[in-house]
Amino acid sequence: MKAAVIVFPGSNCDRDLAVAFEAAGADVQMVWHKDTELPRDLDIVGVPGGFSFGDYLRCGAIAANSPICNSLKAHTDRGGYAIGICNGFQVLTETGILPGALLRNAGLKYICKSIGLKVVTRDSAFTEGYNAGDIINIPIAHHDGNYYADDATIDTLHDQDRIAFTYTENPNGAAKDIAGILSENRRVLGMMPHPERAADAGHGGTDGAALFRALMGALAPA
Amino acid sequence: MKARVHVMLKNGVLDPQGEAVRHALGALGFDGVNGVRQGKVIELDLAEGATEADVTAMCEKLLANTVIESYSVEIG
Secondary structure, eight states, rough: OEEEEEEOTTTHHHHHHHHHHTTTOEEEEEEEOSSSSTTTSSSSEEOOOOOOGGGGTTHHHHHTTHHHHHHHHHHTTTTEEEETHEEEEHHHHHTHHHSEEEEETTTTTEEEEEEEEEEEOOOTTTTTSSOOOOOEEEEEEEEEEEEOOOOHHHHHHHTTTTTEESSSSSSOOOOOGGGEETTTTSSSESSSSSSSSSSSSGTTBBEEEEEHHHHHHSSSSS | EEEEEEEETTTTSSSSSHHHHHHHHHHHTTTTTTOOOOOOEEEOOOOOOOOOHHHHHHHHHHHHOTTEOOOOOOOO
């Protein structure tokens, strides 16, 4: 599996994500936001967590308009796989690759803790290593993770089984407890929690590792 | 040309910051504040020849996220 991780000024989970991809067996290239082309023959692009461009204007807004994001959009338009975690999820909504937006946490506080997530669907390359209904523990670390979309969009996500993860105890006011969603073709996942921070015994939890292993299984050349 | 862009969360989108300000005003004894909505103002200093349509395009592309925000443009 060939993976690329995009690095913006202010990204701070880019290396963690690269390590998680590598631990699952991927070849990983880091790609700077000013690059205009992603490497060829990629299986997946990772958009990492952090505070791209200092969260100025809106979280992810300036990153979403950086040169590499045109290539990211072309990649997902062609049916390529991508995962956006935390700030990466915010970037994916700002580019329009995923619907909705991430608002300020309802309690206004930055929240950093491990949290229970329910796996809602196993029908994706990201989640097929779990069973629907599994409760896994994954850290969150965000100030703007309150998922919002209009009612019609939420209904569509629900009806198309595109809600990947929900919080067992909603920490941030997210609509329908949504923690992560899939694109219509199920090849793009955006999620606020950090599976790459629960992918090694040294992290204190390994519930995120199955996501990367499942990706490797689905995307590795046969 | 100068332009001033006002960006507000859309009606119906919860504004937790505005809510916090409303609580703080109440705590200071300012009764009768039924609601507070907090937005932002972006001032643009534009070169000759720029048009309101240009500013609208900037709002659509970057300055506002129309999923959650509405905007208005004041020229001059």
